[in-house]
Amino acid sequence: MAPTLAVWKFASCDGCQLTLLDCEDELLALAGRVEIAHFLEASGAVGEGPYDVSLVEGSITTPADLDRIRHVRAVSRTLITIGACATAGGVQALRNFADVREFASVVYARPEYIATLAESTPIAAHVPVDFELHGCPIDRRQLLEVLSAHLTGRRPDVPAHSVCFECKSRGNVCVMVAHGTPCLGPVTHAGCGAICPAYGRGCYGCFGPSPAWDGARPNTRALLPWLDMTEDETRRVLSTFNVAAFREAAVPEGPGDDAPA
């Protein structure tokens, strides 16, 4: 029997599960290899669990979703989180550093109707996760790699180096060195294929912090005067789709800390 695949959505923009439908050349072949048993965006037919592989998009932001993610874990043999919301809380995790009640009062006239948690948290904060695929959005080729690896029982080839490696292999001119353009490439997880520098802009951190943050962390503070960036600008550039991950990666470890304020 073909392995079963389920796709689940929590707080998100739909973009990462759309990535699966964006595999236009592979979608029907994939549908021949696996039984897409639960994918509400694509089909009204819902097969019964448990499921062999679950792809989970989105972050946990409501009391009801706390229960739902435990159910998803219970009916999934392998659980793979896809995208910045599921792996880091997403852009909606900006509330973690503010007052969510004040946020709700800005958007809604009757904030009391809104059920929401004070923090937007990644899936791994609530249940064990078998593999995390980063990106805002995830990369289509990486998604196919992760799915085929899981179907054949091997480890996915998803390198954890920084965007700089991808820039070099793509033959991009370094936008920081050549043009003084602020770029998060040195501290950002690879996966996109270094798109931004290829289009003449600095990386803006869609794939979250690379392990470089924990080890040989680049001294971004020393680079600031050279890049002509203020502290506020640095804080903002690190405070987007992976804000919680960048802040966690930058937990103070002693002098010379370059944590975003």
Next chain:
Amino acid sequence: MTHRHDRTLKVGELARVEGEGALYVRVRGGDVAEVRLDIYEPPRFFEAFLRGRAHTEPPDITARICGICPVAYQTSACLAIEEACGATVDGPLRDLRRLLYCGEWIESHALHVYLLHAPDFLGYHGAVELARDHRDIVERGLRLKKAGNTLMEVLGGRAIHPVNVRVGGFYRVPARAELAPLAEMLRRALDDALDTVRWAAGFEFPDFVHDHEYLALSADRYPIEGGDLRSGAGRAFPAAAFEDHITEEQVPHSTALHARFTDGGTYLTGPLARYSLNRHLLSPLALEAAAGAGLGAECRNPFRSVLVRAVEIVYAVDEALRLIAGYEPPDRPAVPVEPRAGTGHGVSEAPRGVLYHRYDLDADGLITAARIVPPTSQNQTAIEDDLRRFVAARLHLDDAELTRRCEQAIRNYDPCISCSTHFLDLTVERT
């Protein structure tokens, strides 16, 4: 069981819509007592956390509201900020913006027509099931979708959340030679698009018309990347007057706000409105396809929206080809947009309808207030209203059939629940 006087229908998780919603219908004494499109997509509070961000950031940040129509968010955001800062993007840069947006229309409409909506007309749960019997049809839909995505990848760097859009224009503009392979691909896509219109014209459309006022943008071209607002009843106003004419209210069952005209009227935005108000601006080929499919001067049957979307795919492909043929690289990729204190408004035609953004900036260009009104929240009142009438005329159907028809009726509007915040879950209660 049929012909009961009191019953409740519930669809707890609506499928083939973008985002999370539910439908609840309660019938009492043979009358439809309540119809609710529950939107329980968790709120993400974009308008709150945009405060304090730089004027250059909304295109990247608001793209993340929706993975299906990021270019719509980027465009409305750019327009609003450019207005606040006194900058204008026109000529070849404006054309490039329109070309990128054509890619999004093709991708989004092909997704809706083939993967979300057509299975309803043909009696399948989804496109994968449809492909088991009609692989060639689904492959055609996927080719079209890929053409839209490829256009976005070349111009925007990637299809979901393009990286190449900035306030004032782009980071990098393509050379003419980069667009040539796109033209080749789009010429093949045009045949697929015309076949799509002919195919969809053969669907069976339930007899149903609505009487909502239409609201769409009006411009010197078929409206996509900007324009002023105009309604079927003669209202006409610029983006700057949007909040004078349209008000949003909150209802307990939804994390999406419901919009109405300030004088209380409900309205509908999206492909039906665009087509009915701007048909004369379609290209000759798109007009011919519309006429061939039996679409007249206006279309008021929401089930036929699948046809209008197919016609708009023809138009978007045709228009993209025209823009590529006339493309001369602009002398710079973006116009300067210097921050200043002020307020700016932007509207563009997302695939699902009018998308409004407003930003208040301080002298340093930091955002002090933001307001975003997506098409689905504007349409929610009209959708519920139509469902009430649709259900009332079909109470003789059993629960399963009525539920199926209701789900199809909701998909007519291609609701983007992620946008409006906000899975469809249908509940029909007959107590």
